[in-house]
Amino acid sequence: LAFRHARAPEKAKEAFEKAARGQEMLSS
Secondary structure (H helix, E strand, O other), X not given: OHHHHOOOHHXXXXXXXXXXXXXXXXXX
């Protein structure tokens, strides 16, 4: 899904960071 937002790198990066944070919270 991230590749679909390649046209909006800023939004994609923000979404990716949020997803990464969410995964860290779930795994912790």
